[in-house]
Amino acid sequence: MSSAQSAIEKVRPGRLPQPLTSILAALLAVGVAAFAYGLSSDPQVTWLAFHTNFIYFAALSNGALILLCAFVIVGAKWPGPLRHIAEGLAAWVPISFLLGCVGYFGGDYLFEWLREGAVHGKEAWLNAPRFYITDLGVLAALGLLAMVFLKTTSRPLLGGGAADSMTGFAKRMADGWTTNWRGDREEIEAAHAKLAKLSPVIVILFAMGFSVFIFDQVMSMEQTWYSNLFGAFVSWGGILSAVAAISLMSVLHRNSEAIGSGITEERLHDIGKMMFAFSIFWMYLFFSQYLVIWYGNLPEETQFFLDRLGPQFLNDKGFTPIEWALSWSDWNFSWERFDQNYAWLSMVVWACCWLIPFWVLLGEKPKKTPWILGPVAVVVLLGFWLERNLLIWPSVIKQVNTLYLGPIPILIALGFFGAFGLVFLFYTRVFPSFAAEEEN
Amino acid sequence: MPTVVSIFDRPSDVAKAVRKLRDRGHDQLTTYSPAPFTEVEDAEDPKPSKVRIFTLIGGLLGLVTGFAIQIWMSLDWPLKIGGKAYASIPAYVIVGFELTILFGGLATFLGLMLVGRLAPGRLDKAYSKRFSAEEFGVAVDCKDSDVAEIDALMRAHTAKEVHVVQA
Numbered sequence: 001m002s003s004a005q006s007a008i009e010k011v012r013p014g015r016l017p018q019p020l021t022s023i024l025a026a027l028l029a030v031g032v033a034a035f036a037y038g039l040s041s042d043p044q045v046t047w048l049a050f051h052t053n054f055i056y057f058a059a060l061s062n063g064a065l066i067l068l069c070a071f072v073i074v075g076a077k078w079p080g081p082l083r084h085i086a087e088g089l090a091a092w093v094p095i096s097f098l099l100g101c102v103g104y105f106g107g108d109y110l111f112e113w114l115r116e117g118a119v120h121g122k123e124a125w126l127n128a129p130r131f132y133i134t135d136l137g138v139l140a141a142l143g144l145l146a147m148v149f150l151k152t153t154s155r156p157l158l159g160g161g162a163a164d165s166m167t168g169f170a171k172r173m174a175d176g177w178t179t180n181w182r183g184d185r186e187e188i189e190a191a192h193a194k195l196a197k198l199s200p201v202i203v204i205l206f207a208m209g210f211s212v213f214i215f216d217q218v219m220s221m222e223q224t225w226y227s228n229l230f231g232a233f234v235s236w237g238g239i240l241s242a243v244a245a246i247s248l249m250s251v252l253h254r255n256s257e258a259i260g261s262g263i264t265e266e267r268l269h270d271i272g273k274m275m276f277a278f279s280i281f282w283m284y285l286f287f288s289q290y291l292v293i294w295y296g297n298l299p300e301e302t303q304f305f306l307d308r309l310g311p312q313f314l315n316d317k318g319f320t321p322i323e324w325a326l327s328w329s330d331w332n333f334s335w336e337r338f339d340q341n342y343a344w345l346s347m348v349v350w351a352c353c354w355l356i357p358f359w360v361l362l363g364e365k366p367k368k369t370p371w372i373l374g375p376v377a378v379v380v381l382l383g384f385w386l387e388r389n390l391l392i393w394p395s396v397i398k399q400v401n402t403l404y405l406g407p408i409p410i411l412i413a414l415g416f417f418g419a420f421g422l423v424f425l426f427y428t429r430v431f432p433s434f435a436a437e438e439e440n
Numbered sequence: 441m442p443t444v445v446s447i448f449d450r451p452s453d454v455a456k457a458v459r460k461l462r463d464r465g466h467d468q469l470t471t472y473s474p475a476p477f478t479e480v481e482d483a484e485d486p487k488p489s490k491v492r493i494f495t496l497i498g499g500l501l502g503l504v505t506g507f508a509i510q511i512w513m514s515l516d517w518p519l520k521i522g523g524k525a526y527a528s529i530p531a532y533v534i535v536g537f538e539l540t541i542l543f544g545g546l547a548t549f550l551g552l553m554l555v556g557r558l559a560p561g562r563l564d565k566a567y568s569k570r571f572s573a574e575e576f577g578v579a580v581d582c583k584d585s586d587v588a589e590i591d592a593l594m595r596a597h598t599a600k601e602v603h604v605v606q607a
Contacts, residue, residue, distance in 0.1 A: 290530070297522060
């Protein structure tokens with residue numbers, strides 16, 4: 001694809017596919033209804049479910065945006081139409097700001113320090129004005145920059161008559177976005193230049209801002225616990241889930257009229273390699289954190305893992321006779337202990353986010369086979385949804401470890417899924433819609 | 441068995457010539473190029489290299505060595521550290537992981553040398569220093585009776601010179 005840089009791509013406007021759109025809309029309606037009902041019946045569970053899904057989709061869409069920026073910064077040509085899939089996922093970034101504003105009303109149910117005051121010594125950081133100004137500021141800035149990014153990258157695709165077949169709202173938007181059209185070549189060059197300036201700004205803002213956002217929104221739920229790596233770890237989960245979503249969407253769109261021809265075996269291989277490699281890095285980040293906490297064995301650090309992994313990965317065996325030491329393999333392991341805390345959930349997350357993607361995608365053939373790559377991507381996406389639950393729920397609800405799978409949380413999750421799907425479909429089908437290389 | 445060595449300037453020509461050769465059933469061929477080119481590789485469509493077996497064995501050996509050496513040492517000279525068991529697995533993962541990579545990497549290097557016949561011993565008869573500078577080579581092992589055919593074929597595919605070396 002040496003001609004990728006000079007190839008001219010144009011949008012291929014289409015319609016929202018039915019019945020998929022109706023199903024997603026119905027899911028959204030069910031989710032909103034469950035949320036409204038839950039607020040009166042069980043606000044604690046409802047807000048935790050809202051928060052989990054808010055974090056999951058915010059991290060996923062921001063991850064997609066960061067991948068797009070990374071493609072621009074390194075001048076990547078291999079993604080081809082996968083880039084447009086990532087754009088569709090990143091279209092959620094501005095919406096996560098709106099959802100962050102909604103979350104403001106649930107703060108008391110989520111953050112112990114907001115309800116009862118911060119622990120001594122953390123008042124300067126954990127207070128409502130600092131918290132909401134920083135976090136909503138970060139979300140607003142990322143949302144704004146995402147919109148600028150998507151508009152810049154779409155403008156060259158819309159002009160030159162490509163949007164003629166659009167109607168109504170999309171047509172008006174396309175006309176508005178392509179004012180002062182200077183011709184294909186000039187527009188492509190202007191977009192390249194602008195994206196090259198914009199991308200590093202977004203990446204730096206994400207690295208600094210999103211880490212702080214995660215510290216605030218997820219880590220501070222357990223206000224006495226702290227970890228420097230946590231922001232990067234959760235953000236990395238977002239990037240990996242974005243890669244998994246791109247893989248899944250590539251597999252699903254491999255027969256699509258607009259971009260199907262661009263989804264080649266090589267591209268599936270490449271995105272599969274990315275998912276494989278990124279899952280290793282996710283495991284690496286987790287282990288780096290786990291190892292020092294396990295070794296240090298300090299109560300203020302181990303509490304977080306104790307709630308999630310259960311006791312047997314943090315056993316302090318104390319001083320024991322050398323006979324015991326020689327039988328080092330006696331780990332004192334028992335399956336029953338997995339029932340404590342959220343240990344089973346941790347095992348499932350570990351399997352979904354690392355074990356399965358690593359061992360299944362190890363070879364070349366599985367990465368190139370849609371029927372293997374797609375299901376693995378689903379497993380990873382599901383694994384990260386569970387991982388977000390695992391990070392959030394045990395901070396508040398320590399005794400019962402199954403509430404996150406109750407009817408209200410599941411319906412709220414489906415509502416989020418419906419909304420996310422609708423945004424993706426609208427972005428990729430109606431406006432600005434998928435772009436493909438022009439044939440002439 | 442004679443080896444016909446032809447020399448090319450461009451990777452696309454090499455790819456075409458190799459495809460032609462394979463179509464005619466001359467599978468015993470080797471290409472030489474100063475840098476990796478996917479088009480040449482696609483045309484040659486080689487079997488997976490044996491080097492990866494070296495990597496696998498080296499990696500597993502490194503993993504076992506990494507854990508075994510630490511467990512053995514900590515049991516041989518027991519020191520109580522941080523209230524952990526003498527031989528505690530999580531702390532040993534790092535050295536185990538690093539030795540996997542080190543041994544795997546060294547074994548790959550060794551495998552590359554042996555399988556590619558770079559060392560020890562003498563280099564391929566067909567190899568020339570030009571292939572490490574800016575030219576491409578295609579070496580075909582064939583029967584005496586086929587030499588003339590291949591010679592003509594390669595010249596038809598813009599080989600700039602063709603010569604025969606005896607194995």
